[in-house]
Amino acid sequence: MTDDANRTRSALVIGVQKAGTTLLHAVLLLALRLPNTHPAYRTKELHFFEDNDCSGSHRDTVHCKQLLDQYASDGWLVDGSPDYFQNAHIWGSLHFTLPRAALLITLRDPVDRAYAAWAQNQKGSLVPTEPSGDLRSFDRAVREELEDLWHRCSDAATAGAARPARASDLALQVAASIQPWYAPKGAVAALGITENGSQCLRHWRRDWLRWNYHTNGTWCGSCKQYLARGFVTDKLAAWERSFGGSVLVLGMEGVVADTPATASRIRRFLGLPTVQWSGESLAALSAIARRTSWHPAARRLKAASWSDGVLSILYREEVRRLWMRVPAIVDSWARWSGPDDSTVDGFTCEAGVNYVGRCVPDSHNSANKPGCRTMSAQTRRSCQELCVRHGASCVAVVYNKWRQCYLKAERSPTTHESVRQYGTVGCSRVVEGEYTRTERQAAAGQVAAGCTALSFLVAAVLAKGRRLNINVTGLFRRMHDADTLGLQEARCPAKEGSVRDDKGRDECT
Numbered sequence: 001m002t003d004d005a006n007r008t009r010s011a012l013v014i015g016v017q018k019a020g021t022t023l024l025h026a027v028l029l030l031a032l033r034l035p036n037t038h039p040a041y042r043t044k045e046l047h048f049f050e051d052n053d054c055s056g057s058h059r060d061t062v063h064c065k066q067l068l069d070q071y072a073s074d075g076w077l078v079d080g081s082p083d084y085f086q087n088a089h090i091w092g093s094l095h096f097t098l099p100r101a102a103l104l105i106t107l108r109d110p111v112d113r114a115y116a117a118w119a120q121n122q123k124g125s126l127v128p129t130e131p132s133g134d135l136r137s138f139d140r141a142v143r144e145e146l147e148d149l150w151h152r153c154s155d156a157a158t159a160g161a162a163r164p165a166r167a168s169d170l171a172l173q174v175a176a177s178i179q180p181w182y183a184p185k186g187a188v189a190a191l192g193i194t195e196n197g198s199q200c201l202r203h204w205r206r207d208w209l210r211w212n213y214h215t216n217g218t219w220c221g222s223c224k225q226y227l228a229r230g231f232v233t234d235k236l237a238a239w240e241r242s243f244g245g246s247v248l249v250l251g252m253e254g255v256v257a258d259t260p261a262t263a264s265r266i267r268r269f270l271g272l273p274t275v276q277w278s279g280e281s282l283a284a285l286s287a288i289a290r291r292t293s294w295h296p297a298a299r300r301l302k303a304a305s306w307s308d309g310v311l312s313i314l315y316r317e318e319v320r321r322l323w324m325r326v327p328a329i330v331d332s333w334a335r336w337s338g339p340d341d342s343t344v345d346g347f348t349c350e351a352g353v354n355y356v357g358r359c360v361p362d363s364h365n366s367a368n369k370p371g372c373r374t375m376s377a378q379t380r381r382s383c384q385e386l387c388v389r390h391g392a393s394c395v396a397v398v399y400n401k402w403r404q405c406y407l408k409a410e411r412s413p414t415t416h417e418s419v420r421q422y423g424t425v426g427c428s429r430v431v432e433g434e435y436t437r438t439e440r441q442a443a444a445g446q447v448a449a450g451c452t453a454l455s456f457l458v459a460a461v462l463a464k465g466r467r468l469n470i471n472v473t474g475l476f477r478r479m480h481d482a483d484t485l486g487l488q489e490a491r492c493p494a495k496e497g498s499v500r501d502d503k504g505r506d507e508c509t
């Protein structure tokens with residue numbers, strides 16, 4: 001019998017879909033040092049718990065364990081079915097059947113993950129009569145799914161409100177009310193979601209495999225959901241609550257960067273003796289990172305595109321919550337990781353000398369803005385001294401990952417108390433002032449990364465000897481406003497805040 005009755009153990013990569021589960025499954029097999037005759041080498045995804053309802057009676061559970069036995073060999077049952085993670089049915093089934101299973105989860109930036117899921121469906125449909133796949137652009141797929149989620153999940157829709165015209169508002173409302181998974185009756189309370197909310201995502205499989213979408217009157221079997229699966233924090237919490245210390249959460253980037261280290265970590269997690277990877281085993285581990293399909297440059301969602309802006313809004317709060325749980329993983333996601341929030345970045349002397357120093361927690365701010373920091377007195381002094389040596393005043397941009405920025409200026413080396421806080425600003429767009437096309441483009445390219453655009457523009461302003469002229473209110477408003485970021489979907493930017501090229505002409509980027 002599977003699980004520990006006959007000492008057969010279970011290790012399952014349960015998700016997240018499109019977050020490198022294939023790679024992690026391959027590393028797991030090597031970490032376990034299983035012979036290549038093991039059935040898991042032939043079949044990565046058993047889909048066992050999707051096809052068998054194992055959450056019911058004692059008889060079902062026993063029956064499921066017997067069925068599972070056919071996949072176990074050499075003391076291990078190994079599965080790599082990425083759909084398990086986001087399916088509350090399976091959460092129950094798996095817990096009933098294999099309560100001692102070791103679960104491995106790999107995470108990825110939700111925006112990249114959604115894009116990868118869409119890109120996969122460009123290849124072709126799973127429905128034989130419709131070989132063409134999802135022919136929608138990613139922008140269109142995003143907008144349509146947001147509209148659909150808004151109708152099904154948002155409190156505003158339930159209250160009879162009109163659907164917001166702007167995608168950024170849709171995204172905010174969906175993010176505020178989405179409940180992350182469809183739950184079977186009975187599991188609702190355990191998952192901490194409401195009965196009503198449990199229907200929000202409808203049935204997981206129907207949504208993923210056969211989203212009932214009509215384009216030009218035709219049925220589109222490959223037009224799937226790409227966005228809802230990016231909400232992982234609550235699901236992670238539910239899996240961890242049930243399986244306790246038997247859950248290993250990894251980031252895709254970390255697995256890719258060092259497969260031998262990942263294999264060692266997996267062995268430690270499973271309580272297996274340490275292995276020095278060398279010779280054939282090291283070569284095999286290194287080879288799988290190269291063997292699997294990896295597209296570091298191709299197929300990436302364009303930074304500062306319309307969908308990038310909208311999805312950054314959709315997932316911002318989700319990513320912030322996830323960061324509280326697994327900070328090291330989220331820190332490796334370039335889209336969300338402005339400079340470390342414990343770092344003062346962008347200290348700039350007018351002479352163009354930069355200084356980066358450490359910060360200390362600011363208890364005043366941290367009550368409502370987790371992660372906020374302020375400069376330490378020592379850091380301030382160092383900056384001042386540096387700037388004074390260059391005969392300049394000193395401007396610092398302090399910011400955290402969540403687009404909360406603090407502009408601080410030091411005018412005098414002796415009066416560090418006189419730090420002037422210009423205000424807490426969002427960083428989606430930096431406004432007033434004339435910037436050249438190159439400056440604009442550089443800033444726009446960095447918008448998605450958060451506050452980098454602001455520090456860039458501060459540097460640009462200083463370089464030109466201009467006064468800082470930041471419209472704090474406008475910035476804050478625009479933080480929620482991807483549609484006016486010059487990131488419009490398939491049309492030119494609106495006149496407001498329009499972009500001028502080097503010769504002062506309006507341009508359409």
Ligand SMILES: Nc1ncnc2c1ncn2[C@@H]1O[C@H](COP(=O)(O)OS(=O)(=O)O)[C@@H](OP(=O)(O)O)[C@H]1O
Pocket residue numbers: 016017018019020021022023082116117119256288289290291292293294295299
């Ligand atoms: N070795 C290696 N290095 C880096 N990245 C890798 C590697 N192997 C797989 N990948 C990327 O992982 C994405 C596929 O994830 P999954 O295997 O979970 O996909 S699936 O859910 O099983 O379909 C997929 O992402 P996209 O390329 O963006 O589609 C793969 O490129």
